[in-house]
Amino acid sequence: MTEKSFKDLPTGDQHLREDRISGEDIYGGIFLHMKRDKILLPDGQEAVREYLTHPGAVAIVAILDDGRVLLERQYRYPISKACIEIPAGKLEIGEDHLLCAKRELEEETGYTAKKWSYIRRIHPVISYSTELIDIYLAEDLVPGKSKLDDEEFLDVFAAPLEQLITWVEEGEITDVKTTISAYWLDRYRRGLVKPQTIE
Amino acid sequence: MTEKSFKDLPTGDQHLREDRISGEDIYGGIFLHMKRDKILLPDGQEAVREYLTHPGAVAIVAILDDGRVLLERQYRYPISKACIEIPAGKLEIGEDHLLCAKRELEEETGYTAKKWSYIRRIHPVISYSTELIDIYLAEDLVPGKSKLDDEEFLDVFAAPLEQLITWVEEGEITDVKTTISAYWLDRYRRGLVKPQTIE
Numbered sequence: 001m002t003e004k005s006f007k008d009l010p011t012g013d014q015h016l017r018e019d020r021i022s023g024e025d026i027y028g029g030i031f032l033h034m035k036r037d038k039i040l041l042p043d044g045q046e047a048v049r050e051y052l053t054h055p056g057a058v059a060i061v062a063i064l065d066d067g068r069v070l071l072e073r074q075y076r077y078p079i080s081k082a083c084i085e086i087p088a089g090k091l092e093i094g095e096d097h098l099l100c101a102k103r104e105l106e107e108e109t110g111y112t113a114k115k116w117s118y119i120r121r122i123h124p125v126i127s128y129s130t131e132l133i134d135i136y137l138a139e140d141l142v143p144g145k146s147k148l149d150d151e152e153f154l155d156v157f158a159a160p161l162e163q164l165i166t167w168v169e170e171g172e173i174t175d176v177k178t179t180i181s182a183y184w185l186d187r188y189r190r191g192l193v194k195p196q197t198i199e
Numbered sequence: 200m201t202e203k204s205f206k207d208l209p210t211g212d213q214h215l216r217e218d219r220i221s222g223e224d225i226y227g228g229i230f231l232h233m234k235r236d237k238i239l240l241p242d243g244q245e246a247v248r249e250y251l252t253h254p255g256a257v258a259i260v261a262i263l264d265d266g267r268v269l270l271e272r273q274y275r276y277p278i279s280k281a282c283i284e285i286p287a288g289k290l291e292i293g294e295d296h297l298l299c300a301k302r303e304l305e306e307e308t309g310y311t312a313k314k315w316s317y318i319r320r321i322h323p324v325i326s327y328s329t330e331l332i333d334i335y336l337a338e339d340l341v342p343g344k345s346k347l348d349d350e351e352f353l354d355v356f357a358a359p360l361e362q363l364i365t366w367v368e369e370g371e372i373t374d375v376k377t378t379i380s381a382y383w384l385d386r387y388r389r390g391l392v393k394p395q396t397i398e
Contacts, residue, residue, distance in 0.1 A: 003263055003342075003357040009272065013281035016274040016352050027226040029249045032233060032327060034226060039276060042352050050228045051277040052251070052327075064202055073208065075215040076325040077238060078250040082212035083325055123373040124323045125330075126275040126282055128231060128251075132373075143202075153215050153241050158202035169392050174322040174331075176375040183382035193368050 015042050018049065026050070054131035058101040059088035059177040061119065061185055062111060062138040068158035069185065070109055070141070071178075075153070084167060085178045088133065098198060101136045109156045110146040113138035117195035119184055124176055133177050135184075137195045161185055214241050217248065225249070253330035257300040258287035258376040260318065260384055261310060261337040267357035268384065269308055269340070270377075274352070283366060284377045287332070297397060300335045308355045309345040312337035316394035318383055323375050332376050334383075336394045360384055 023037035036050045062070035069086070076083045089104035091097065098116060106112050119135040146156065159167075164182040167173040173182070187193045222236035235249045261269035268285070275282045288303035290296065297315060305311050318334040345355065358366075363381045366372040372381070386392045 002265070003267065003269065004355070006270075006356055006358055006362075009354045009356055013272075013274060016272065016281050016354065018274050018276045026228065027233060029225065029233065029235065030247060032249045032251075034228065034231060034233065036228065037276070041350060045350065047350050048229060049276045050231045052231075066201070068202065070202065071205075073212075073215065075212060075217050076322075077217045077236070077248045078327060078329045079322050079325055079331070081325075082215050083322075085325075120368075120370060121373055122375055122378065123275075123278050123282075124375050125328070126278055126280075126284075126374050128277060129324070130277045131324075132278070151240060151244065151246050155208045155215065156203070157205055157208055159205055163205075169319075171319060174320055175325050176321055176323050176379065179321065180375065180378050180382070183379070183386075187382075 017042055018047070021046065050128065052125075052129040052131075054090075054129050055093065056091045056097070056131060057088055057133045058091065058097055058104060059086050059133050059135045059181065060101050060105045060138050061086055061135065061181045062105060062109070062113065062141060064141055064158055066158075068160050069164055069182075070111065070156070070158050071164070072108060073155040073157070081174075083175050084173050085175045086181050088177060097134045098136065101134070101138070105138055106144065107147045107149075108152075108154065110144040111138075111141045112144060114140035114142065116198045118198055119181070119195045122177065122180060135177065135181055136198075137188075161189065216241055217246070220245065249327065251324075251328040251330075253289075253328050254292065255290045255296070255330065256287055256332045257290065257296055257303060258285050258332050258334045258380065259300050259304045259337050260285055260334065260380045261304060261308070261312065261340055263340055263357055265357075267359050268363055268381075269310065269355070269357050270363070271307060272354040272356070278373075280373075282374050283372050284374045285380050287376060296333045297335065300333070300337070304337055305343065306346045306348075307351075307353065309343040310337075310340045311343060313339035313341065315397045317397055318380070318394045321376065321379060334376065334380055335397075336387075360388065
């Protein structure tokens with residue numbers, strides 16, 4: 001038996017699609033907002049989908065002049081762990097994604113960058129959140145003073161890409177945006193992929 | 200100015216830690232459950248953390264004898280997109296993670312595997328969900344009949360790793376477990392990393 005290829009699949013997504021019939025806001029928390037929609041399955045049955053609405057986020061692969069990657073260590077309460085991550089943050093309502101990346105990098109690390117490029121969009125939680133993360137590359141960094149919120153506690157430091165990949169492969173880094181960015185940067189340095197130039 | 204290295208950071212995570220003071224279940228949905236905890240910040244201030252509790256999940260990198268990777272296309276309502284993904288599913292209460300991986304692979308694709316290894320754990324949503332995904336490698340596959348739930352609609356197909364990576368880098372694949380698995384498999388085939396043998 002040979003498994004089908006992509007070209008053998010039905011064209012389009014009509015046989016998979018779930019269409020919204022109606023929806024309600026079932027919980028509005030301080031940070032998280034939950035919705036429950038009644039939907040129509042491809043075969044005409046009705047079903048229910050619960051999910052969080054999220055404003056979206058950005059993450060930044062920031063490269064120092066010595067080639068090291070700018071990192072943070074931050075306690076992540078839901079998984080009870082101080083995580084090593086690249087800088088990231090949530091979009092404010094209506095905020096331009098690149099401006100958000102510039103703001104978050106400066107607020108959390110103090111650095112500004114003279115060169116910005118766009119790497120890629122990822123969806124971390126496709127089964128129950130609308131969240132997207134747009135990942136940017138920041139180069140030609142200029143150090144400055146961070147402006148953390150009153151409730152933000154984090155370590156800022158830098159590490160070579162090889163160390164970052166070792167942490168990923170030994171299980172010390174489990175955060176997905178940081179894992180994907182480390183692998184991407186490795187492919188970039190090997191000349192296999194390029195970011196989109198912005199300015 | 201030279202940015203600090205990891206070894207220059209304070210030892211341990213006491214200066215970052217958030218400790219639970221009290222907690223409440225603030226919403227129990229059909230699928231999603233939300234909690235709100237009062238916590239103590241490292242400086243003694245109190246703060247609030249809202250998050251979802253999730254049973255955890257597994258994902259499977261399943262390799263056919265011709266080297267292609269087994270994939271699914273499934274409509275993901277929160278992001279309104281038919282997503283290309285590796286097989287995955289949620290743990291049932293108390294379920295062994297490997298048994299869950301075997302069950303999900305067979306239910307969704309019909310395949311069983313004679314060889315299983317463990318790749319890695321990832322945390323897709325460190326800021327607002329307890330979710331973890333354990334990723335397994337399944338080899339020596341034997342085709343069979345899938346047993347989809349009444350409400351599950353998905354395409355099963357296979358593609359070469361090179362195609363998978365192209366889809367990731369062109370933005371067609373945005374799902375994080377699939378992206379990380381594609382990059383991992385590339386490193387595995389290049390002899391840079393190994394999974395943990397299970398049986």
